[in-house]
Amino acid sequence: MEDKYNQLRLERYSKELANLLCDRHFAAHDTINGPQLIGFTPIKQINLFVIKELLLKWHHEMANLRSPYFDYEHEEVKEALLNFMNVLSRKILIKRDAFEPLLQKAIYDTFLLKLAPAATFEEKFLRIQEEITLPKLQENLKYIDLDKALFSGFVGTLSPSNRDRDYILSRFRLYLNANKESIAPLSELVATFNSLLPITEEEICQAAPQAPSLAAYAAKPTPAAPVEEKDVVAPIHMAQREASAPVAAATRPAAVADSNLNERFRAERPTMNEKFSKPVSSSVADSLSNRKIESLKNSISINQRFSFINELFDGDNMTYYHTIQKLDEYNNPDEARHFVLHELSHKYDWSKKQENVSKLIRLIERKFA
Structure with missing residues (x-):
């Protein structure tokens, strides 16, 4: 579709x-x-x-x-x-x-x-x-x-x-x-x-005009098969496209050029991801999860922060920051937990978001450990 x-x-x-x-x-x-x-x-x-x-x-x-x-x-x-x-x-x-x-x-x-x-x-x-x-x-x-x-x-x-x-x-x-x-x-x-920069739906959906060369017709007398869906997405490299497009059009069929371009992009992305570091062992993760932290604000990683903002605060980053700041000001873990489990949970309906709520409570426990 x-x-x-x-x-x-x-x-x-x-x-x-x-x-x-x-x-x-x-x-x-x-x-x-x-x-x-x-x-x-x-x-x-x-x-x-x-x-x-x-x-x-x-x-x-x-x-x-x-x-x-x-x-x-x-x-x-x-x-x-x-x-x-x-x-x-x-x-x-x-x-x-x-x-x-x-x-x-x-x-x-x-x-x-x-x-x-x-x-x-x-x-x-x-x-x-x-x-x-x-x-x-x-x-x-x-x-x-x-x-x-x-x-x-x-x-x-x-x-x-x-x-x-x-x-x-x-x-x-x-x-x-x-x-x-x-x-x-x-x-x-x-x-x-x-609201940011004008564009119309017609501009987006209208197919770009193409003029295949005579070589393309000679090489492929019948229409080329459509590109598979998984080849549609490719990273944007405008400088490469603008620099290479005229030469490619003059020397080889457009269909072949697009195919080779997609293959190159598809080859690049897995290569990058194959270099990712291996997951940290569970023993290391367990050790870090029990370590005392000085403040919530400085201990929540960017990944966890976006998870909290999107899942607990409906994408409102300012509410997230004010809430974390208030939790950091508590001097008693019971008061901080009560604030999360009774006030915030009811206000934002966290009844179905127990995983992230539990992670927030665990951070509070580490702060007061």
């Missing part, structure tokens, strides 16, 4: 909007930090995708710390690295030249989530995983805002034994076809983007 869309127009629009938003922010700031990142645009999905890409790059950098001269499998080294990663995640500081490409891709991917949900599911849920597990798929739901019920509903149909990428993707396509009515119309998203 993937809709046809004008990829070139979307990439151009994503680049223009990213440039516009960066002009506004960096006219008054030299960098952007974590709190500014959370609400950088009024479109929550863009902000979430920026964070997701940032975390991928962050894990990639941590994986590159591996060295043949030191024992990175030693428990003390693993513990030190985990502490370092948690501290680093709370010290985000990005300059424009590094942030703008992240923002551009997040804008493009936000459109793609509506236009090509199966391709989005493959990239955001399946392609980045070294090993597919149900908890990892559920973890990725934190970075979905548009049509979240659709993605969440599908993940809820899977069992822990579902680990095959192709099988899961084929099931997701069937699930999409059976739940078309639950998907919000593209016009709603376009209206939101229009």
Whole structure:
């Protein structure tokens, strides 16, 4: 049920909007930090995708710390690295030249989530995983805002034994076809983007005109087979596209060029993810989970922070910050727990969010340990 869309127009629009938003922010700031990142645009999905890409790059950098001269499998080294990663995640500081490409891709991917949900599911849920597990798929739901019920509903149909990428993707396509009515119309998203930079639904959905060369007709007298859905999504590299497009058009068929481009992107992404560091052993995690902390504000990692903001405070980052600040001011653990379990839980209806509430309570217990 993937809709046809004008990829070139979307990439151009994503680049223009990213440039516009960066002009506004960096006219008054030299960098952007974590709190500014959370609400950088009024479109929550863009902000979430920026964070997701940032975390991928962050894990990639941590994986590159591996060295043949030191024992990175030693428990003390693993513990030190985990502490370092948690501290680093709370010290985000990005300059424009590094942030703008992240923002551009997040804008493009936000459109793609509506236009090509199966391709989005493959990239955001399946392609980045070294090993597919149900908890990892559920973890990725934190970075979905548009049509979240659709993605969440599908993940809820899977069992822990579902680990095959192709099988899961084929099931997701069937699930999409059976739940078309639950998907919000593209016009709603376009209206939101229009408040930032004008664009029409017709511009997005109108296929880009193509003029195949004579060589393409000679090489393939019959129409080429459509590209598979899983090849739809690819990272945005405008500079490469603009520099190479004229040469490619003159020397080889457009269909072949697109195919090779997709293959290159598909080859790049798994290579990056294959370099991810191995999960920290349970013994290290258990040791860290029992360690005393000085404050909640400085001990909640960026991943946990976004989970709390999205799941407990309905995406309201200011309410989250004020709440954590108030909890840090308590001098008695019983009073802090009462505030969470009775006042906040009733106010925000946390009856079905026990996992995150339990994590917050555990942090409070570590603060007063």
